[in-house]
Amino acid sequence: MGLQREMQYRANFWVQLLNSAIALGTGIAAIAIVYLHTDTLAGWSSVELVTVLGVHLMVGGFLRTFVFPNMYRLMMDVEEGTLDYTLTRPADSQLLVSVREVEMWSLIDVVSGLGALVWAATRLADRLGPAHYLAFLLAVVCGSAILYCIWLIAATLAFKVVRVDNVMQMLSGVFEAGRWPVGVYPRWLRTGLTFVVPLAFAVTVPAETISGRVDWPWLAAAVAAATVALVAARLVWLWGIRNYSGASA
């Protein structure tokens, strides 16, 4: 349904294409400026850093395509009392609220991120084997799952406090920190980006694997973190709908 609606506005495609190009362009410009002054940043070369940019764009595109629009609609439904229509359907409510909307044009960000990744991976090809690509896939799936869970938990808070769009805005601000490897940050921030909003798993670990330096303990930790996040999100969701009083109350 969301797909059909979007197709009507083809001009949005060009606007989104331009926005993606700008995001990619400024990202690359920032990397280029940094490497005018140094050869290595926290152990990353410039080509390796392009993988971080690529993963960040790709995961950001995933969030904007599938997660943000659904969470936004969930918050709106809670505010307006229209969530009851969804909750009374004979299917899993968490699944339903997570797949109602698709903002298709944001897939362009996924493609541009993928483009940056392919560019970097071809330059690092001699260190990459099938294990790296598989590890990368696993890391990206885990990272995306973790981010989905964080946003779902934040949106579920809307059951209690109604207006959580500021929390969303803050999370988006935090997500920008994923544009650079977490090793760059001071320790307190690195800790926060590993355990609180785990961009370390969502962006840095996938970028590491596709740069040819799979850190197996970190990859295992990413899988564990994704599992914990999925369980936590599920529990918070169940708690949320149990406490949801609906429009009739």
Add this chain to the structure above:
Amino acid sequence: MTTENPFSLLSYYRAGARVGFQRDLQYRMATFMVLVAFLFEPVVYLSVWTAVARAQGGMVGGFDEGQLAAYYVVWTLVRIYNTAFDPKAWEWRIRDGRINTFLSQPVHMFHRDFSFFMGSKIAWTLMWIPIAAVLTLIFRPSIAWHPVNVGLFLVAIWGGYAVRFLVLYVLGMINFWTTRGSAIFGIVTALEMIFSGRLVPLQLLPAWAQDAAAWMPFRWTFQFPIEVLIGRLDTAQMLAGVGYQAAWALGLGLLFTVVWRAAIRRYEAVGN
């Protein structure tokens, strides 16, 4: 735009600023969270450049760690003073007809918007103070406090606001001609990001980019006030910078009055 009695205009500004101040103070939590979201950007840049400086033996582009910290801590305040009326917002202002109400009022809507954002900055500044204290404790910025710099900073930060407000206001006029303005806004925002000193101090850009920045208004809105406060400019440079701000504000103000007349002519021709 200039026909009003200056005394009534002054009281209008006071009233407009009060509205902006009260709105942002009323939604304290919202304002505070937006501020925290703002914070990540400079903290990211500061971390990256500190890492670069360390890799280069403690200095990069004439900045040591303390000066980089000073740059990005003051950055947060300047960022607040750089917020202005979003050019995209003209689209719904035109579409939902609210502009008609503003057009029928005796005072130009420029003053309404300009004073509103002035007041909102006072509220934001109050909430910024504890954040600045925390940032100072964490990052240990080195600032050579000097009364002349502090005084000129107060001029430069408002001058920067005036220039940026006018840049965005002129850009907003595009909405009178097309609803696809967002493409242009996106490009200008990207240019501003690089050539204002927001992403990185301009000294760290390649020479050609520094030359290009000299032809744009952006450095006077962003990097200039920062450099005034952290003490990287001598008095002559600071005064010259305030002069540049005044010149840009004047030029953009003139441009705005011309474009505004054309925009309203077009609006009245199409709108009825």
